[in-house]
Amino acid sequence: MDNINKHAISLGLSLIGLWLLLSGHYTLLLISFGLLSVMLVVLIALRMDVVDHEGHPLHLNLKALFTYWVWLLKEIIVSNIYVCRLILNPALPISPTVIALRSSQSTDLARVIFANSITLTPGTVTIDVDGDITEVHALTEELARSLLAGSMDSKVTALESRSGG
Amino acid sequence: MNIIIDLLSWASLMAGSIFLIIGTIGLIRFPDFFTRLHACSVVDTLGFILIMMGLMLQAGLSLVTVKLILIVIFILLTSPTAAHALAKAALHGEVKPLLNHSGE
Secondary structure, eight states: OHHHHHHHHHHHHHHHHHHHHHHOOOOHHHHHHHHHHHHHHHHHHHHHTOOSTTTSOTTSOHHHHHHHHHHHHHHHHHHHHHHHHHHHOTTOOOOOEEEEEEOOOOSHHHHHHHHHHHHHSTTEEEEEEETTEEEEEESSHHHHHHHHHTHHHHHHHHHHHHTTO | OHHHHHHHHHHHHHHHHHHHHHHHHHHHHSOSHHHHHHHHHHIIIIIHHHHHHHHHHHHOSSHHHHHHHHHHHHHHHHHHHHHHHHHHHHHHTTOOOOOGGGOO
């Protein structure tokens, strides 16, 4: 119960923050409208029973998450350039491959982060997740091999363990 | 100072547009559904991020920039989900991915 309260309060606070940033009008009337809508949304979310550690992952360490995002951005840029070179190569040297990866995350949230990171990097798309098996379609064998080397997998697992999962 | 920011912003918008064009060329050139999906992800990662960066430099330090950053975060969270849903729907619809020997 306490846990639900904590997540409801943090959901409310982040919604208020979002509303203040998006509205840009700070008169009493409009702010009270904003507060009312925030309260309504939190109530509906509570009734829908979606206020939990998955919908609102407070337990992930923000600093670790930002470090991961910076690393992911670098990966995205590198593989973007790689895929663009493939596209512009007249011979179109692609070798589509489907591989099954065994990922080492223990929570669903970390698996989602891992699968989404794979899809976000051009050249690899997650097509199925079943337990700890992640099925991936890669544009070339080289991309598939670099995924099998597993540096992204271990980075996501580190993200999970550092935050106490 | 202003001219430098403008130049950076223009460079970023141009680079973004080039990635959009390359992604679209890939969409046409690649042979099957799954490989085309990869071409699309060039468009909605780097092309999109660069265009948004160019717009942020135009907007300066204001609420507009905050909104642009929020758009970037939301798109980066939803676009892989959409790509995954498409790929899974294709598999369920029994679209078989072309494999290795289909190089040309």
